[in-house]
Amino acid sequence: MERLINPTPLRGSNGIAFGPDGRLHVAEYLPGRISAVDVTTGDVEVVVAPDGPIASPDDLAFDADGAMYVTDLAPGRVWRRTPAGGFDLVADGIRNPNGVACVGNRVFVNEMVPGGRLLEVGAGEPVVLAEGLMMGNAMQAGPDGLLYYPHMFPGEVYRISPDGGTPELVAGDVPQTVAVRFDRDGVLIVLSLDEAGTIWRIDGDRRTTVTTGIAGLDNAAFDARNRMFVSSFSAGGITEVLPDGGLRDVVPRGLAGPYGLAVDAAGALHVADHYRLDGVFLPFAHALAAGDGALHFTSQYGQAVTFDPGSRSTRTRAEDLDQPQGIAVRADGALVIAEAGTGRVLAVGPGGTTDVLAEGLGRPVDVALDAGGRCYVSDEQHGTVYRLDSGKPVALAEGLDTPQGLVVADGRPIVVEAGRRRLVEVGPPLRVLAADLPIAAPRHARPALFAQSMPGVPRQFTALAAGPDGSLYLAGTADGSVMRLSYPF
Template sequence: MRDKPTDLTNTVHKGRADSGLNLFKGFTLMLVMTLTVMGFDSVVDEQTGANFNGETSTFDSAIDKKDQNSKVLVKEIYTGAHIKGANGINFGPDGNLYIASVADQEIIVMNKQNGKILKRLGPTNGVISPDDLAFGPDGSLYWTDLYTGEVGRMTPEGVVTKQFVAPGVNPITFNEEGRLFVALAFLGDGLYELDPNLIDTPRQIIASTPANPLLGFLNGFDFGPDGKLYGPSFAGGFLMRVDVGEPGDPTSTDPFGDGTAEFVADGFTVPAAVKFDSEGVLHVLDQTGEVFKLNTVAGEKTLFIKIQEGLDNLAFDSKGTLYISNADFGSVVEILPSGQPRTISGGGMIAPMGMAVLPGSNNRDALFVANLFRLYQLNGLTGREEYVYKGDLLGGEDNLTTPFTLSADGENLIVSSYFGQVVQVWNPQSEQIIDTYQMGVPIDAIRFKNDIVVSDLGLGGVVRASDKAMILPIDNTNVFAPSGLATDGETLWVADWGTGIIWQIEFDGDTPKPAVPIVFGLNNPEGLAWDKEGGLLVVEPGESRLSRIDLENGDVSIIADGLNLSGPAVGLDAALPPTYLFDGVTIGQSGDIYVSGGGKNVIYRISKK
């Protein structure tokens, strides 16, 4: 969006906003539908994990339980960010920095000087999927739970109350009069005023529908000296201001036509948040890494600083110092008077999930890791980052999606994303999409018999990507939640997260034979990999371990335990798939095994001693 729009209601649907509209329609459908996997109780188990601290550790291998001399080496070859994506930030009355993290399911209280984490407020405190936060006049902490659609309040005494608004509730702020406002983004679109006590029914200021997202996902916003609300259209690429009116005013269904909202400036790529400093100067943050100062009268912007891509939100402390959060890399930085960033909390991978190996240079494994907003390529020996590819949160058709799982496909990768609702065949050399398959809620995908097989909770089981033909249906009796997939080219294996069963499916040509359970009782199995030695590797997040199934007799042995894995989401059973942040496994050319340790944001390499 380059020129000043004459019809913002139509403009917000164009270009990048089209992608946002698709995401809005699809993911809202996924959020509100009753997933077939809800026929079982989710396991809520806090992973303790092993404290390797980057050092090599030795575990007894149970591949042959009689051979006590058999051992493997487990090493962390990569360590990522301390935070699983830093979203909304704000300073509390105590002077500490409060950081919302949707993926981490917590609000982190951090010392702004040294980055020390002082406190974590999570599901036990009622914090489920916090995207933004603010402090009320009485010092109460307020936050928005994106997936559940609730706004939470924690008083200075620690009393928590919550109110449902709508799925996608995202930015939150107070005006000078102590009135509370929130908006919807990604899973909805619209603007509301709330009772600060979270009792009275929310007042809808601007109405919106999935077919007509009027604001293009109004994101991190702030009130200006003129008393109006300023915020960015995340999908539209422009900045707006809104007259929030008075309680009792009618809901606007044509905000840019009736004067409720007006255009301020455009020319942004993905504007994510705005804040006024103590001098009344508006700062606009773009996910490109750019931060602009904006003249709100003339609409002219000036580049203030440019730092790492993936920015999410910003806040000024009591001295006027600017702090910025990064959603893609999980970092938090302070901007020094010189304009240089000082790292408060370092970045890196925020949610390592599915993995795949392609041949690398000098016979080294090129290890690819799905990481929510980015796809990483690592040196399999050293863990060194070689390339980091950007996923498109808004779902552009020609762009790499937000990657959750990966599998090798010749020189390509098969990428699946339940957030993007697609499976893609993607070439890392050319960074081109080869094929795209629109799916429901895809969990994993692999090449099988000249097609791609997908475990898809939205489509009701394991299906072929080409025609959605069913291979293993969810019946809520024997099959509840298909997750990881593996094959030797002739046989297909499917992990069921809900029952702990591993299913084996033989084929008569292209026709699947009845599925046969070969293993029972695994704890939330996710990533699968065929090891070419008559075994099947399986990640068990419910037990914090990697196991091996002997395909000859079905015996299960432990390869490595005490792994710090992601585990299921807490309190999000009806909103997200039970696999949540998928824990993956893959095997290198040398036979080394790689496991994603999402609980600690690490990559493990497991090799024979």
């Protein structure tokens, strides 16, 4: 077993803020946890595990007493974590709560939806300060005591008194405004979530920009020495932005999943990672297949899409699918798709026609084709691997614990048994090929969450791919790595 892509300590980094202990606290939306980073050593410690009450932490802030407030985006909640480590539910029923800011012990959040609101929470019903936000996000109180917040689209910064009033436009033409921050000198800093990773420094009428090259910037924080640290929701990591525009990696960037793997006919590995496909900023790509000189993926938007790596263009092949997962390419160019939400397997032809290959399954999550074109399906709900014979699912292996990624190698199906963290060759007899793999335990108690107006937290999925030389490629969902395994064993 060989690691091709090394693990990453932060699986996407969203809101960041320095805590009373001097460490930089990081909200990790996708894995559902909060970590603390020593910005000198780069050491990372998980301080809020994903098995706690917070499902999808997106932003965080500390009040004057050291309590941490966290926006839990997909369920629409705001939490307070006491300095002793206890949790209190501060607000519920908020639409995509994202940005959070503390002014003393007062707490303010905004909603990342078209027509969102800026709210004060924590004392009874939320108090509305402003409405009509176009996708609110990270915000902060300025040196004047006013709250500064973004309209992500069209790209504007507004401010308002914590006691309410009429919002005032502070800055326009700052595209894709994802975060509004102030450095220790009181200068307004604005981050864009563009692929270039643009940071704007707005000092009165003077504007300067830094192009970091970090796609998907999410947030920024300044330490007591006015050093600037930024996070990336798409690539994770923590990076210091130096005064001259240079970068210092504090925690290395890497994969958030990975979610999908594919190997093309030339043996090149391709990775779909929820926000990126082969490093291209392309939300929300998941399962992946290579064929006909292109890459094909299913999206959390409910689409099947073909991506041309040369032109970096996309073509939608199907949409309005119910939780499409695994995908494979048939010899005639049709895309075979596991539609997990309906328990079906579909074939989408080159002309857009859709045929049902099988139905009545539990939760099919991956598909694979053998040399003769026969289709195999992994059903994580029923714990079964099927072969489709004339549209009839024939069970080849049963009693598996959450079978997910599936390939056919040397005519035999091989499946990731995620619940037991192992790779098995489907028999008979069933043969364990590798065990104790870095596979995240399936979170059965926490199903897929979908936030209003946008995809929410995706279900965990461990991808498997086969190369033309017989090698197998496995997604290390526990640590963000990719491994290559020689086959046959």
